[in-house]
Amino acid sequence: MRASDVDYPLLKTAMLELLTAGGKRLRPAVAILASQFYDASQEKVTSLAAAVEMLHTATLVHDDMIDRATTRRGHPTLNSRWSGEATILTGDYMFAVSASLAAETDSVPVVQIFAQALMTICNGELHQLLSDMQWPPSREAYYERIYSKTASLFAAAAEAGATLSAAPPEHIEQLRTWGHYLGMAFQIVDDVLDFTGEMAQMGKPVGSDLRQGIITLPVLCYLETASGARAAEQIRQIVLGKFDGAEAAVADIVSSGAAELALQEATSLSREGQRALDGLPNGQAKTLLQQLSQYVVARRI
């Protein structure tokens, strides 16, 4: 008997709760849509989509523990209910399930794409954790961070989906590029919604990133305005956790129009992604990809 065969109700329940707690399922959608231009086995694409969502959820389990988050998608996080030990091991278990699902695609390149994406995600988080704060903050560092955190998995999902179809290499690369820009735009919109969204919808206080010392694009845009430049030192102190004027600063950022500037940037990246699709066969698949690119910048939640 193998221990992995053991019916383990607590783990099953936890994973089921995590996977059905909601979320937009964008990453599996990216994987599936990117596979639709050329012939692909429905079964393998389904395994891939499941692998993508499982990997994403596994990283969230460890992230929430690292951030000591208590809720996610309106549900209590695993770490808020279980011990740290059980949370680490559940995340590890989900990485293993994700690898197994990726292997079910029967494609070594897909497994490799997955492994590389996870390396990128972990590397980016370690970098954020271990490196000193850079001041003034740079757009380049922000873009690197959201690539690691978000766009790398969107790009991987698109590349893997395309790889499972009979797409020629240049089209696989174009679909990866589309996924990359989609992920960048998606994350920027997330960062904008952190300032402009309703607390009830977002499930966290407005400006929660800044309150946690994380500089996102709306803040970078704000710092580039005249009033933002004057408030720079205050922002720096908030990030350092040495000044509790976050409430007023968040209100200033929202009223400065910086969120709209950041949203323009997201829209521009989304368009760049759509341009990457030039040369791919026209048809329903392409239309759906373009609609997805438009959705991520139009969404309000």
Add this chain to the structure above:
Amino acid sequence: MRASDVDYPLLKTAMLELLTAGGKRLRPAVAILASQFYDASQEKVTSLAAAVEMLHTATLVHDDMIDRATTRRGHPTLNSRWSGEATILTGDYMFAVSASLAAETDSVPVVQIFAQALMTICNGELHQLLSDMQWPPSREAYYERIYSKTASLFAAAAEAGATLSAAPPEHIEQLRTWGHYLGMAFQIVDDVLDFTGEMAQMGKPVGSDLRQGIITLPVLCYLETASGARAAEQIRQIVLGKFDGAEAAVADIVSSGAAELALQEATSLSREGQRALDGLPNGQAKTLLQQLSQYVVARRI
């Protein structure tokens, strides 16, 4: 640019230290030796061996954190020097590297064997963490635990090595069985050395498992003796952490001859593993496998 390409000195140093801190490298040896009966690509077998050691080390990083261990192989553990956050992420990163190395074997079955092994390991640890203590303790539960913890990866390493060679399916299965028994014997000997080893050599106090509430085969053998049966309630209280007579109990177990009984069990499992090699081609590969089976029970460290 991908963030995974970033030269990240701190992570590199940590991984290098972890991987060069010593250890017997038995698991990669198992993978390599199991591949030697039939033609196998040297390069792929090397990737496999590296993947096995990387996976093992990644699990140790998270284990040491869960156990709050401060030293491993005479070196301070990562969790004793870094934050819990950085330790979790470094372990995750190493899982990803391990998956990438496994994919470099170009074999989907090998990736699948790896993923299943990691699932078994995590599942076993979660089981240990979340389930209530069974009393009286059973050999069956002990064997299940050491299979998950240790033998599953030995079995996987042997199966994967054989899979990379042109071995016929029945020989792959026999090599997996050999690896399974090798791992079981290896872990029992580890558990025996925990009672009989020198503290200086083992790097931890004698009887440390029992002191941590973990029942191993020497304790089970002791409980089956007349004096052990009389001491059963005391042992139960030690395991529950409610009685600090561990020092005397450990001395009783050592002097009872229970360790020798456990060692006989390990020797018998090692022989069972060697019998699984019947029918495999005779020659140097087979001799080395047999020697390895004999080594794991003869070793004193």
